[in-house]
Amino acid sequence: MHAAITFPENTTGTKTADSLKNFQAINPMKGFQRFIEKSNWDERLLGYEKHLNLFSWVGIAASAIFFIPVCISIFIR
8 A cells, every 4th residue: 555645736736836937937037128128227327337437447457467477477488
């Protein structure tokens, strides 16, 4: 005799579980699309332009500081 174990998530049926999986997979894309189409993200981005430029220049300076010794050691050989 085999004992059957029923878990609560199995009692709802597979159709409901499949629809929830599809909804969760589609929802973030639709939300992102709605954000791009209906919000003023491009105008708000212009307000942060000064900070983004500073961040970019800091990244460029950090990479130059890192790669200058590497380049010098390559050219000295």
